[in-house]
Amino acid sequence: MRDEKHMSVFERYLSLWVAACLALGIVIGKSFPAFVEWLRSMKLGEGSQINIPIAVLIWLMIYPMMLKIDFASLRGVGRRPIGLFVTVFVNWLVKPFSMALLGWLFFTKLFAGWIPPELGAEYLAGVIILAAAPCTAMVFVWSQLSDGDPAYTLVQVSVNDLIMLFAFAPVVKLLVSGAAGLEVPFSGLLTSVLVFVVVPLALGSASRAWFLRHKGAAWFESRLLPAFQPVTILALLVTLVAIFAFQAENMTSRLLHVALIAVPILLQVHFTRG
Numbered sequence: 001m002r003d004e005k006h007m008s009v010f011e012r013y014l015s016l017w018v019a020a021c022l023a024l025g026i027v028i029g030k031s032f033p034a035f036v037e038w039l040r041s042m043k044l045g046e047g048s049q050i051n052i053p054i055a056v057l058i059w060l061m062i063y064p065m066m067l068k069i070d071f072a073s074l075r076g077v078g079r080r081p082i083g084l085f086v087t088v089f090v091n092w093l094v095k096p097f098s099m100a101l102l103g104w105l106f107f108t109k110l111f112a113g114w115i116p117p118e119l120g121a122e123y124l125a126g127v128i129i130l131a132a133a134p135c136t137a138m139v140f141v142w143s144q145l146s147d148g149d150p151a152y153t154l155v156q157v158s159v160n161d162l163i164m165l166f167a168f169a170p171v172v173k174l175l176v177s178g179a180a181g182l183e184v185p186f187s188g189l190l191t192s193v194l195v196f197v198v199v200p201l202a203l204g205s206a207s208r209a210w211f212l213r214h215k216g217a218a219w220f221e222s223r224l225l226p227a228f229q230p231v232t233i234l235a236l237l238v239t240l241v242a243i244f245a246f247q248a249e250n251m252t253s254r255l256l257h258v259a260l261i262a263v264p265i266l267l268q269v270h271f272t273r274g
Helices: 014-031 033-040 052-067 071-079 081-110 117-131 136-145 150-180 186-214 217-246 248-253 255-272
Strands: none
Touching: 014 033, 014 217, 014 248, 033 217, 033 248, 052 186, 052 217, 081 117, 081 150, 081 255, 117 150, 117 255, 150 186, 186 217, 217 248, 248 255
């Protein structure tokens, strides 16, 4: 882990910032329910489950990270294959399937006395989607916090994003329908991949090429990327506030459910952490 004296205030007190966002989001959700409901009603098309404010915040968080992805680095994949293999194996063959197993065990068996079956199926579907959607932005954040190898992180993220384009929708549909007994519209999953992966990845790749060609690598590395860092951090914090504001009623009225949902997630994170 990076020496504390070289860490920013945000990095040093990350857990406190997250807790503060959680509390602020719940306060906003409970104090201004009409405003929050208006924000939550803003969807990307009729029948879409993609919330526009959340999508914009995620784009603001992901786009600067996508700018860093150099697909030319994929040529060096074979130099250190073990780490890449472990990342791909854990992300796509361990995490989604282990989460489906843990979710099924807890929500349909161990917690059946506290969670109604229909809610249990929804919670199971939710944790499966969560496990099958590794966050590109946070990979860069954690790599930076732990003094990871930036070039190797780029390789891992590039490969993972390419796999996500093709694997996310079928893996989620298979596990949700099999474990939770729910049907997730395949078109909705593809739309999510398009909105949250394809669009920012394409914009990041195209604008990266333009900036490097017209401004040069030195300007790109020393001026542009550092300028985006506060945008990424602010977008991350506001996203947390918005998510907890949208779920304020559930967080306060179903506190037991929240605690129970956290159990399989914490177990899965503990046993699959790198």
